Amino acid sequence: MHVLKNKHIKLSQKESEEILKKYNISKSQLPKILLGDPGLPEGCNVGDIIKIERKDEETGEVNFYYRVVV
DSSP, X not given: OOTTSOEEEEOOHHHHHHHHHHHTOOGGGSOEXXXXXXXXXXXXXXXXXXXXXXXXXXXXXXXXXXXXXX
């Protein structure tokens, strides 16, 4: 992984269900990420949910974003 690339993690089926339940949303309501995106980890398929970790350099705070693979 390149130092400038944000960490992308493929969620398991159980983790995906927990996220959808936590935020009371469906997969179709999540932002999209293309299957061909070079940042995706290997083994991703359409419909998988990806967790992206971004660290704020000023505050040191880590933020999490979720995307569904299309």
